Amino acid sequence: MSETTAHMHDDHDHGPASGIMRWITTTNHKDIGTLYLVFALLMFFVGGLMALVIRAELFMPGLQLVEPDFFNQMTTMHALVMIFGAVMPAFVGFANWMVPMMVGAPDMALPRMNNWSFWIIPFAFTMLLLPLVLGIFGIGGGGPASGWTLYPPLSLQTGDAFAFTIFAVHMLGISSIMGAINIIATILNMRAPDMTLLRMPLFVWTWLITAFLLIAVMPVLAGAVTMLLTDRFFGTTFFSAAGGGDPVMFQHIFWFFGHPEVYIMILPAFGIISEIIPTFARKPLFGYTSMVYATASIAFLSFIVWAHHMFTVGMPLGAEIYFMLATMMIAVPTGVKVFNWVTTMWKGAMTFETPMLWAISFVVLFTIGGFSGLMLAIVPVDFQYHDTYFVVAHFHYVLVTGAVFALIAGMYYWIPKWTGYMYNEKLGKWHFWLSTIFVNILFFPQHYLGLAGMPRRIPDYSVQFAEFNMISSIGAFGFGISQLLMVAVIWQCVRGGKKASARVWEGARGLEWTVPSPAPYHTFETPPAIDDSMVAHPDDLAH
Amino acid sequence: MSSLNQQQQKNRKLIRLLVLVSVGMFGFGFAMWPLYNVFCDITGFGGRGVQVAQASSLVTGTSDREVRITFDATVNSALPWDFKPAERQMTVRLGELSNAKYLALNTSNEAIAGHAIYNVTPPEASLYFVKTECFCFTEQLLQQGEAREMPVYFFVKTDLPANITDITLSYTFFRDSSDAGLTLTP
Numbered sequence: 081m082s083e084t085t086a087h088m089h090d091d092h093d094h095g096p097a098s099g100i101m102r103w104i105t106t107t108n109h110k111d112i113g114t115l116y117l118v119f120a121l122l123m124f125f126v127g128g129l130m131a132l133v134i135r136a137e138l139f140m141p142g143l144q145l146v147e148p149d150f151f152n153q154m155t156t157m158h159a160l161v162m163i164f165g166a167v168m169p170a171f172v173g174f175a176n177w178m179v180p181m182m183v184g185a186p187d188m189a190l191p192r193m194n195n196w197s198f199w200i201i202p203f204a205f206t207m208l209l210l211p212l213v214l215g216i217f218g219i220g221g222g223g224p225a226s227g228w229t230l231y232p233p234l235s236l237q238t239g240d241a242f243a244f245t246i247f248a249v250h251m252l253g254i255s256s257i258m259g260a261i262n263i264i265a266t267i268l269n270m271r272a273p274d275m276t277l278l279r280m281p282l283f284v285w286t287w288l289i290t291a292f293l294l295i296a297v298m299p300v301l302a303g304a305v306t307m308l309l310t311d312r313f314f315g316t317t318f319f320s321a322a323g324g325g326d327p328v329m330f331q332h333i334f335w336f337f338g339h340p341e342v343y344i345m346i347l348p349a350f351g352i353i354s355e356i357i358p359t360f361a362r363k364p365l366f367g368y369t370s371m372v373y374a375t376a377s378i379a380f381l382s383f384i385v386w387a388h389h390m391f392t393v394g395m396p397l398g399a400e401i402y403f404m405l406a407t408m409m410i411a412v413p414t415g416v417k418v419f420n421w422v423t424t425m426w427k428g429a430m431t432f433e434t435p436m437l438w439a440i441s442f443v444v445l446f447t448i449g450g451f452s453g454l455m456l457a458i459v460p461v462d463f464q465y466h467d468t469y470f471v472v473a474h475f476h477y478v479l480v481t482g483a484v485f486a487l488i489a490g491m492y493y494w495i496p497k498w499t500g501y502m503y504n505e506k507l508g509k510w511h512f513w514l515s516t517i518f519v520n521i522l523f524f525p526q527h528y529l530g531l532a533g534m535p536r537r538i539p540d541y542s543v544q545f546a547e548f549n550m551i552s553s554i555g556a557f558g559f560g561i562s563q564l565l566m567v568a569v570i571w572q573c574v575r576g577g578k579k580a581s582a583r584v585w586e587g588a589r590g591l592e593w594t595v596p597s598p599a600p601y602h603t604f605e606t607p608p609a610i611d612d613s614m615v616a617h618p619d620d621l622a623h
Numbered sequence: 624m625s626s627l628n629q630q631q632q633k634n635r636k637l638i639r640l641l642v643l644v645s646v647g648m649f650g651f652g653f654a655m656w657p658l659y660n661v662f663c664d665i666t667g668f669g670g671r672g673v674q675v676a677q678a679s680s681l682v683t684g685t686s687d688r689e690v691r692i693t694f695d696a697t698v699n700s701a702l703p704w705d706f707k708p709a710e711r712q713m714t715v716r717l718g719e720l721s722n723a724k725y726l727a728l729n730t731s732n733e734a735i736a737g738h739a740i741y742n743v744t745p746p747e748a749s750l751y752f753v754k755t756e757c758f759c760f761t762e763q764l765l766q767q768g769e770a771r772e773m774p775v776y777f778f779v780k781t782d783l784p785a786n787i788t789d790i791t792l793s794y795t796f797f798r799d800s801s802d803a804g805l806t807l808t809p
């Protein structure tokens with residue numbers, strides 16, 4: 081008995097080790113969360129730099145700055161870096177930091193695997209970025225340039241970067257699957273006894289559902305890129321028409337992964353927003369249970385709509401109509417969410433601290449992205465919009481002003497809990513207003529470019545598109561530079577400032593606000609007793 | 624301590640299940656390949672409904688209904704051939720055995736083997752399309768500068784749905800896959 085106690089003591093009572101080894105060997109969910117978030121921030125700027133190369137080239141018609149092939153590498157790598165390097169790791173970072181604290185667990189269910197999930201990613205990105213970086217210095221053929229969707233036969237013509245890209249995608253897939261398994265195990269098995277499923281914060285719910293999406297579709301992507309690999313190196317002809325395969329089949333397999341992937345990047349964002357809005361409206365979330373069901377419906381529907389990405393490949397009319405209607409059905413649960421957020425704010429005692437500003441901006445701008453998505457779902461219209469800048473505008477509204485805005489909102493919301501200090505509110509508000517204004521200058525004109533017929537993934541364009549492209553590029557540089565303010569805010573906040581209280585926000589509810597700020601290295605080593613006053617969303621079925 | 628063990632056991636059980644799901648989904652990615660083939664066989668997609676008959680005796684009577692056939696030809700960029708139909712279009716009676724010709728010319732100064740794959744549009748029509756002989760059944764070897772007439776014998780079944788009045792038969796010639804020239808390098 082005493083031996084057991086001593087052992088337990090040894091396991092739990094010490095603080096972090098010091099020096100670099102703390103970060104390499106850590107199994108603490110807060111440390112790993114921080115690693116994920118810092119890595120994601122770094123990749124956000126790497127991917128952003130690539131976007132600025134794209135926008136600089138598109139500032140004027142004609143070819144000024146880069147070779148077309150390098151431009152194609154930029155569009156491809158920008159997408160891969162932002163999706164797999166910035167948005168997904170950032171959400172996993174939030175999950176690591178917040179999920180154990182929100183459900184009253186001492187740590188993630190599998191701390192060692194957690195360490196491995198993170199440390200795979202820097203190696204994967206070294207592989208992914210290496211051909212591009214070497215290419216810049218004149219070594220080799222540069223990075224992949226076939227678009228992030230890796231459609232054959234074009235992707236099979238990638239030079240030496242091909243194998244690097246495929247292996248990087250494999251490693252990132254393994255990391256995501258391990259992370260997802262860990263999150264599911266934590267949520268299902270590690271909750272405090274009083275934390276029933278329908279008492280869980282919505283962020284935990286959305287992540288639970290996202291994790292299931294991840295383990296369902298990341299392996300499918302792994303299968304698709306494995307087939308590409310064997311087509312290229314081992315003489316199979318899965319996607320080669322000459323050998324009896326079909327390149328269109330790749331698109332089906334890819335988008336069977338790709339559409340749920342879109343929701344993997346937005347469902348946790350819904351979760352973050354559903355935490356922030358009730359706090360600053362000082363009202364419980366309206367329709368908590370309907371939010372849970374809406375999230376689950378969106379996840380289910382995401383599996384049966386994939387072919388709306390490929391309406392123009394030549395599908396039977398029946399299939400086009402089916403995929404059109406199924407896609408439009410997603411607007412119903414998404415509408416439930418938007419209305420619930422608006423209703424939560426209705427007659428609330430609202431204040432507009434920086435996280436709330438970002439959250440409101442998310443609701444408005446994400447909805448614009450949702451509506452342009454509905455337009456794209458209409459088959460006859462999609463034939464006109466397909467592969468134009470309208471599509472680019474659409475998915476940047478849902479991914480930048482959707483996923484990224486939610487991440488930034490969440491960062492402002494929880495950073496006092498992470499660092500123990502309040503961030504600089506004035507700088508935060510500047511960051512918000514500059515970003516929101518510039519992001520619209522950046523992406524809104526792209527709708528018009530698309531409607532006028534400008535194709536995407538092209539380094540040069542007809543002079544009729546010159547004005548809107550110039551406006552868009554100005555917005556891009558404004559938005560990019562504004563993000564440096566975020567780094568300044570984070571830097572200041574880590575180093576010091578006004579001490580944050582445990583609750584931080586007057587209207588905040590949930591277990592994470594019952595521990596001191598900064599959150600101690602170990603929290604909830606014994607499960608907390610929970611009553612409804614501590615819970616963000618009391619089970620409204622019980623009342 | 625025992626509660627910790629219980630926790631670990633619960634975790635292990637769940638993780639085993641989740642790993643199994645992941646592995647299963649990896650397999651599902653590959654299962655899409657046969658599933659896709661079944662889908663094509665049922666719908667006639669990718670020319671998959673076209674039947675191959677050995678003898679013209681399979682013609683089961685003719686009807687007076689006519690259908691217009693359009694012939695289309697494409698050559699993969701790795702193959703230095705000219706390839707086109709002798710006639711762009713012809714009108715055939717349902718059930719009647721017909722003959723169309725394609726013309727191929729090897730414009731390079733080496734002997735090259737090619738293989739043609741075909742497709743039928745609308746896809747549903749391929750279920751009623753029967754070929755008795757086709758240059759696409761075998762590999763074609765053209766010497767340098769050699770030109771060849773390539774015939775295809777076919778008929779359209781009499782029970783072709785009434786809404787189909789036009790059928791396109793399309794061929795794409797690829798360089799023979801055993802040939803090193805096929806390797807896709809930029």
